[in-house]
Amino acid sequence: MAGVTIYQVAREAGVSPSTVSNFLNGRPGRMLPQTRARVEAAIDQLGYRPNRAARQLRTGRIQVIGLVVPSVANPFWGNFARYLERAALADGYHVLLCNSEREPDRELRYLEELWGDGIRGVVLCSSLPSLEHVLPLVERGLGLVAFDRTAQAGDPPALVNISVDNVVGAHLATAHLLQLGHRRIAFVSGSLRSINRRERFRGFTNAFEQAGLDPAEAIIWSGNAEDEPYGDLDAAGLGRSAARDLLHGPDRPTAIVAINDMCALGVSAGVRDAGLRVGRDVSVVGFDDIVLADLAAPPLTTVRQPIADMATAAFRHLLARIEDPDGGPSQSLLLRPELVVRASTGPAPDPLE
Template sequence: MATILDVARAAGVSASSVSNFLNDRRDKMAPATRERIQAAIAELDYKPSQVALQLKTGKTATIGLLVPAVANPFFGAIAMAIQHAAQGRGYQVILCNTFRDPQRERQFAQDLMALGVRGIITGSSLLNPEHLSELVSRGLAIVAFEGDAAAAKPGIHVVTVDNLMATTLAVDHLVAQGHHRITYVTGPAQTAARVARLKGFRTAVERHGLSEEARVHEISLPQNQYGDDMIAELGVEAASVLAGQPQRPTALIAMNDLLAIGLAAGLRERGLSIPQDIAMVGIDDLFLARLMNPPMTSLRQPLSAMAEAAITCLLGSGETTATESLVFPPELIVRASTSRIPHLTVETLDSP
């Protein structure tokens, strides 16, 4: 393996000049010198020693990513986006599953700090991130992915999609298709994302004058249980309940795509078709949404842009004390699960 001395000899500079280049201390370095060093690094395929870097600075070029559970493909998609963005900046990612447990999340964060990690991204979306606040004062940079932008804590950046807008767009789309009996299906509203999506649904329903017809179906789980690793199965059970209602909904909005997939399976088991009997909208636009039969309308999160923003917040934390809250708009992706059925009128949709 090439060493920093090899790079220095190849570039015709001192080892300290190469060190300054690697550590972004290039202000007083001539452009020609920078170019020679860059060319030598590329020619020798030089990789800085992370062990040496950690011994020198106490830090490592590694970012911690704490997600509830990669059993949910959405968190797998987040992990892929974060890893791609981090590697583009020369950083690696350590992934931990927290199951939204504050104590487990704090322990992971402390363990990562002991390994030299100075920045973590958490996707737990907990309503109160106070369990991590003390670590900020110890030098840990934190980004809450899918957190509450309006309730950002000092030192904890927030990068999130506009969850309130997601359900608002879903309701607007279904109303435009002639639906009035719309049910929003959600897990316990114990996270910032779920609370915002529920609020968006209720606000949109009220604006359309559907408060008497639209409903919320909240899946029951024990306190502090979120169902991330079993949400599809819970959707199957919820669909059975909804399908058996005397006046069943004509359209469903699921709090996320995985729940929608479970709902669709449950409806099929009850002999109901999408969208002929019940229209369906998901949120997140996982790749699975397009593969469903019929393909599912969903609200797409711009994960790549959000991941880049999260990495930028982490790497810039040492340069500013300001806490950033970045909110990205979702995009409505219309597919066949909400297609208007030609032979059905609005009156037919409103019949039992």
């Protein structure tokens, strides 16, 4: 418990604790160079490190932000967490990790606890349609950056949204398939409760319309009813069973748009389960471009999210909020995704074959 305090440093340097404190955070220019040097010397001779708890108690500030993700076990979120942590670290911030498992009440409980811990900024990766439940926290002053979710009417004020343009992304993916000659295309997702899922769905139908086709011809698979558990881990399982459902009929789709890469990998597995070849008999396209997309067999065509940029932006905006809680209005940052074509998609198979 060897805690070196500011008093010991002060005594060592022959100044008052106030001066040491000034050196540490007030204005280091507010003293003679010789004094500053003595303080500096004392600090690293004693190996002094400020006690964060005391500092926090006094100032109300704490150098920690919260990160609430559905589940860090999903490589997409793991990757995001890593980049966010990197950005935070560069400014001396730490990241407290929370897995909501997509349960709204858990999400709320986390936020309340974080608030109670003195944390004033959280990156919330919730794609729940409504953020109403966190409104009280935001009103009390919690800085919130919503990731992977675009602005909605009824959102709390002063909310920053950061997301990829899901409509564009899904459009890219779908147009790619249409261009390859596919017509019987399925859209596979869990329930469409979340915003980004709905947006991706919109991009999907848009692409049909733009090609002069009727979206009603598309096949929509979104699980059985609204009540299925749709954790992120199960995205793969979901895709797999979707593929099974879709492929055993006579009028099976020749291409499948999956809601994300994990789901797409599940779909691919399901395609193989059905004795078909991915990229030849059935084209599959994902969303996210997780590391494993390139490693899959065949490598997965997918829509890449610029995740490093997004993580950095998320932190920067959050920091701005924390430092100036009343600063600026709500805003949204929408990044443009990019289609990465690999081998899981190919020309539509000849129907006569």
